[in-house]
Structures are given as C-alpha cells and as structure tokens.
Amino acid sequence: MNRLPLSLLALVLTALPVACQSRPAEPARPTAQPGTPLDNHSIKVRGASEVLELHLDPAFPTLKRADLNKLERFIAAYRDRGHGPLRMVMPENGASPQLAVEAIKVARELAWEKGVAWDEISGSVYEADGRQAPILLTFDVYEAVAPDCRSMAAFDLSDISGNNELGNFGCSVRHNLAQMIADPADLLAERELDPRDSRRVSIIMEAYRQGQPTGATGGEENVSISNVGGGGGG
Template identity: 30%
Template sequence: MPHPPFFSQLSWASLRRPTGFRARAVAVASLAARWVSFWIDRSTNMKQSLLLCAAAILITACGTPLYNGPNQATTVSDRHPISVDQQTMSLSVAIDPTSHGLSRGQLAEIDALVTAYRTRGHGPITVTAPTGTTSDLDAAETAANVRQALNNFGIDYRDIQGSSYRAGGRPETVIVSFTRYVATSSACGVYKGEFVSRMRNMPHPNFGCADRQNLAAMVADPRDLARMQTSDPMDGESAASPVSAAKSPENRVNETGFIDTIGREPVDAR
C-alpha cells in the first residue's frame, strides 16, 4: 500500500514522544486529515480513469456492425427477401387450314390471356407466326384472326406487335405472348435453433417467413415490389365536383330533430 508523502514529517514515532495530551491530540487530528485528503485525491483519479475507460468502450461500440450473421439481420425483409423476376406467358393457337376463323375454344383461351394481361401484363402483346413452310398463307390468316380477337377483347392495335419464327419441323402454331412479373420468397420451415432463439428473445431463421410468403402470393402486380408505379397528377376539377354537389341547395336536407328520427322520411300528421 502506498504511503502519503507526509509520513516523512509526521509518523507514528512522533506520536510516541512524551508530549502533552493537547499536542498529541493535535497530531492525531492532523494525521487523520492528511489520510482523508490522500484518499480523496486517489478516488478522484480513479473516477477519471473509469470515465476514460467508459468513453473508450462507447467509441468501440459505435464501430461494431449492426449484425454479425444471417440470423441477426436487422429486418425480416433482409432475412427473407422477395425476388421479382420477369416471366413470359404464352398461348399457342393451332393453325387449321380447313377452318375459317378461330374456334370457340381458341377464342375463350385468348379471352383468358387478355384478362391475365390486364392484371399483370407489361409491354406489348406479341403475335408470332411461323414462316418458311408450305402453309405460310394459313399462318398469316390465323395471326390476323388472333390480332382481330385481341382487339375485340379490348386490346388496342398499338399494343399488339407482330413477329415470326422458323418452324424447322416443329408443329406450326401462332404464339401469343406477353411479359409479366413473378414474386418469389424464400422457403419456410427452417426450425433449427428456434427454441434457443425464443428463450433468448432473438429472431430465429423461420421468423417472418410466412408473412413474406403471403405478401409475395397476394400482391396484385409483383413489379410494384421492385419499382413503384407512377401516379397521375390530381385533377382538381374532379376533386371539387363532389364538394360542390354537397353544397348545392338541392342536396341540403333539414337534419333537425331527435337522434333516432334523423334521416327518416317525414310522417304526415294527418
């Protein structure tokens, strides 16, 4: 144990000298005061050292990453990302030289294709006809009938484009196709370490997976998950029309009376 520097001037030997009681009491009080002052100075230095250590720990903590593994991701979307990919949806329309026009079954299939295109389709609808065969005229006629059917079901001709392909011995069909987006989430059912994570109040690998699966399955247009749609500017005249109609004298009704009679038709007292 370190000794205070005043021991060189005041020691226990000085207390043993044959002096009076008052002098000896003064010496004891002086020794006690010096001891108290020494330990106060020492505790102040210890407090300063502790504050410096705490500041160093806080600075080190600021440089620590938010998570250090896949099971400690910051959000559920990081742990179970949803991938959005393009997919080509197509319909093959058989070429029948003996028939004139499309059959009812083919028209029903085209109608279903148009419904799917309006829901999730992006870009134009492509009508691809085979070339380099002996039935090029029949293929061109079938492609024209398909374009006419698409227009009858509500698709503008400007949204329909044509193309061709070399049949090369394959069955000769007219292919109607468009591009759509598909959302896919990570697979669920990973229960490894779930019990330990729950006991420690930490996220486990399967946490939030069902929610992400439902979002990927229920979203109307998966492309919105990758890129939001642009909104049209607000029409002020359309927004003001309901307000003007509500303020017109013709639509004002005298709503006075008891609570249970408001809104009812007036009853003729006669």
C-alpha cells in the same frame, strides 16, 4: 525487511494492466438478429414470359372455338398482369400461309375488342421451313419469389441465453404475402397514375363546401324495393 526501489515498484505497477489486457477478449453475443425481419426475409421478383401456341388446322378456314376460348383467356391475363407489348409471332414459309395470316388477323381483332390498344400489339415472324407451324402469342410478366423458411425444428427453443428473436421470425408472413401479391411488378416501382380529372374534383369540392353529398346519387327509378317476407296479398 527488504524494500523494493521506487523505480522497480513503479515498473511492476505499470506492467500489471498490460498483463491483464494481453488475454483476448471473448466476442460479445449478439443481442438481436442483424437487420429487420423484412430485410432478412425479403421477397424477390423475377421476370418470366407467358406463351400461347395456336395450332393451325388446314381443314378449318379460321381458328376453332376452342382456340378462341384459349385466346380470350390469354388476352384477359395480359390485361390483368402483362407488361410490355402483346407479341404475336406468325410462321413464315409455313404450310398454310393464308391460314396463318387469317389467324393473326382474328387474334388482333379479338385483342382490340377486349381492350388492348393497337399500339400495345407487336408482330414478328419466325421461319417455319414448310412445316404446319403454330402462331405464337407471348407477353412478359413478373413473378414473386417467396423466401425459403427454415423448419422450426432447426432452432433450439430452449436457448434463452441471448434473448434473440428466432432466425425464422417473420418469414411465414412474407412467404404468404408473396402468394397474395396481384402484380409483383409493384415491388419494383410504383405504378403511374392516370391523369387527374380536374373538373370532377372541382364538382366534388363545391358539393362538399355546400354540405351536399359528394358521391353519385341515383334517381327514384333506379331504386328497387324488395317485399320478400312482407305481408300483403289480395
């Protein structure tokens, strides 16, 4: 029986692990989607502008009732979700300069009556070149952009080899949430809080220590009792 020299045998044994490792390893199948559903289906925020055009009619000395209704709704929208100043733009060198000045005056006064402070209103002009041009009101808003959810038909529901969550998981929830957000600007930063009423806080804390009600209470004259369905007569 022929025997291999010890040096040759050692060389063969050393080369075996190298030969086994020379085969490229198969990539491991991911066990979960990267990130969380909130990360994978985030709600984006984009800026936009709301614009109202109020056309001037030389036959009327001021804004029409229909225009005033539009203006009231526009101001209410600004109070609800507007950001930055309420901009009022007046035509310059237009066909009815006095009417434009009067319309801006009415718009400013109505905005103030509806709760818009004077320092929240800004004004500017644009060239009308002699035309009967409208006055413009505009303010900035933010819009929520919902994630684009893929159809469930795009996924193989029978594939259980990786035990992964579907790529669409959580998308519909985020899509619906984007439609319900009152002011998408809240997704960008927290709102500033109003100054705390220290005196009111002290009153509430003192009432709490004494075991008294901490909420506002009304007198007996503010209490109404309904006798609908009750008996009685005479």
